[in-house]
Amino acid sequence: MNIRPEIKTAFIVIILGIAIWILLTFPFRYGLDIRGGIRVTLQCQKTEGVEITDDAVRRTIEVIRNRIDQLGVTEPSIYKEGSDKIVVELPGIKDPERALEIIGQTALLEFKDETGKTILTGSALKNAKVEFDQVGQPMVRVEMNPEGAKIFADFTSKNVGKQVFIVLDGKVISNPVIKEPITEGTGVITGRFTIDEAQKLAILLRAGALPVPVKVIENRTIDPTLGKDTMESAYRAGVIGAILVVLFMILVFRFLGLVADIALLIYVVLDLAALKLLNATLTLPGVAGIILSIGMAVDANCLIFARMKEEYAQRKTPMASLDAGFRNALRAIIDSNVTTILAALILFYFGTGPIRGFAVTLSLGVALSMFTQITITRTLLENLLSLPVFKKATKLLGL
């Protein structure tokens, strides 16, 4: 490629500018292990007549999402895992037990007659809200959709004086006597509710019943203080590690090392900006991956500079050895990095949660470091090595 150095420089400056802007404006998205919260894995249970199909799982996820939206959790993540599992991650939640009760309950509401025949189910409801009776006892007012209202009106007009059973997940919660036909399509569910229970029931009824029952098979509660502590110490350790790498490069490669360090700094900026832009979830292993990549990013420079030293012994001019060093080292860098990226892609495809995050940071790091440590270092050196200072002072170059 024969692009003029000035154009390359301008290109790099623009990219760096965009990256810094992203870094300053976008937030980081931290994983559960850093922010704290709960992670629950639910398994859909087979029941009589209901098979676990993809569609059933999808509808179950939909209902759970509705319920969680009503809990007001910021950035929940709900996704399918395997064929019949659903993972729910709720960062920063204050009352995990309550959340779990709301997520996991099937909440199949049924109106039954005295013979046990189901007249209506919760799917006929349009809305549900908490109200209070004259003595301040909470109750849930339900509003039915037009068809539901019609069926209920028919039923109540034919059965005045009889009982109707309101059943939730197979348990009778109230069994009022029909005093008069109910035609307007609303009704109240009374029971001995506490306010909290009534609110929970209203949420469940509004969001609808789960198409299939679910069972909690994994439940992690992660305290936010733990993750924050580790994150802070990891951050500090990362900075110290980066400084050590920078010093080592200057010590061994002198001016060349300094240029590689500048490229490394750009690498860190680009890497963090890319993670923010992709809205990648930053987990603890992910942070470790970023730090590891700082150490491995300069590998390309070590290869190139070691090669430059060899070439310099034969060719005697900095510019010629720069060219030969890059040319000869490039093949090895590309072959080795491509294999690493391939491994990372497999990790991403088969991994779960934190491991996927790790795969993203790893492959992003390798790709970006190839750009900074090869293209940027080369552009900088092409511009700088033509300066008259370096004509004689090759010691400064560490060659």
Next chain:
Amino acid sequence: MKKEINFLGKRVRRVFMILSLLFVIIGMYFFFTKGLNYSIDFQSGSVIYYKLSSPLNSNQIANLRDIARSFYSKSTIQTGSNGKEVWIRTKFLEENELKRLTPEVEKVIVKYEGREITTIEPTISRELREKAILAAVLAIIVMLVYITVRFRFDFAISAIINEAFVLLATISIFAISQWEVSPSFIAAILTLLGYAINDNIIVFDRIRENSKKYPKEDFTIIANRSINQTLARTLYTVITTLLAITPLLIWGGVVLRPFILAIYLGIIIGTYSTIYIASAILCEWRELQK
């Protein structure tokens, strides 16, 4: 010309190959008799973890053990950081059992800085383990294809045997030492497989280049020269990688420690195996062909 170190002399390389093989055989013996110490993520069970501001005394630990064992007779209490961290491990506990256990525990541990409760049913763990094996097998196949295309088939086979060695050696170390295997361990293993193949390919690249330059030269001499020529880079990269992650090992907290430890091992094993597995096998192969 600088003096070369004779890495690949026939006797030296065979001694190291046999030692490597012996190590893996011993490791596999442990793997099949004692197995790996899987973390809770791979087996069913519940773990309650506490981070404390002041260490527990032995009385309190005994109390905790009694409480946990009243729920499950094989429960264990593990402490770390001079008693400032506690893990209570039991069988898989149902929600309501956990609700009874934690208040009892918190009669002993009254004040804590952080708590983490994890419970896992066996179904999850099986799937995780199967996925891990599948990922490893696939990674190997993809690398085999790539190296065959870019180099030669015998290079690819040597590189894959090398990867298999790195994998088996790491598993051996974890089987013999009984260090805990957690999900980040899989990430670590795949990273160090990447690191090892990286190192391997850099040397193979030199061998490829030198073979073209000196087609008449004896292969073992070429391989040995290539290792010598890339030695400086190998050393630099080992140092920069260690410099980057060592602070994390020291100050990064307990959570990341197993991960970093595995990376450390990988760097050592990967550097060693490039010479005494990958290159040594390639030399044996070429000498057989003569």
